[in-house]
Amino acid sequence: SHTQTAVGYFRVSDIKKLFDGQQKDSGASEIKISLTAGMAGMDYTVNGVFNMFMSDLSSFSTLTKVGTDEQMYFSHQGDLFSRWDDIYVGGAKALIVATNAESGKSEVYPVALYHPDFDTGTSELAFFVRRLRDDESAEKLINLYQPKLPIGNLVYGESINLVNIELWVEPFSTDNDQLGNR
16 A cells, blocks of 8 residues: 655645655646544534534544545644645635534535634634535535535534534645645
C-alpha cells in the first residue's frame, strides 16, 4: 500500500511535492480531504448560514490522491485551515455524513464550507456552512465518495446536533496556484 504517515505539521505548500514528486513538470493530481468527528452542533445564524462546531475530532485530516490509495495525514495545526478560503474560493463543496442525535436518522448533507477555525486548545473545529445553491451540484461528490445513506437538507432556522460525523470534501488540484508551488 502507498499509505504514508506524515509526521509533523505539513504546510499546504508541501502538498504538490508530497503527491506529485519533486519534478516541476509533473502532472497535477486531484486531492480530496476527509476527517471525522464524534459530535457537531449546527447552529442556524442568518441569511442561510449555519455555524458548525465539531468536537471529538480525529487528530488529523486525511488527504487522498483521487484514483489511488495514496494518502497523507495532515495535522490540524498546520496551515490547511488558514489557507482553506484561498484554495476553495467561495467555499468548499462537501458532504457531511452524520447521524442526527435527536432522531437517530443517518443522512448525507451536501453543503459548502468556508472560514474554518481550528482551536488548538480545545481541538475543536468550526466552519461556516451553507446549503448548496441551485446552481451548485453535489453530483460529482456523490459519485466520488458513494455514500450509502439518503440525502438530507439542513433546514433554515433550525439547529441540530449530529454524532458520528464524517466530512468528505471536494478535490482540489495540486496545480492550484494558492498552494504556493512556485
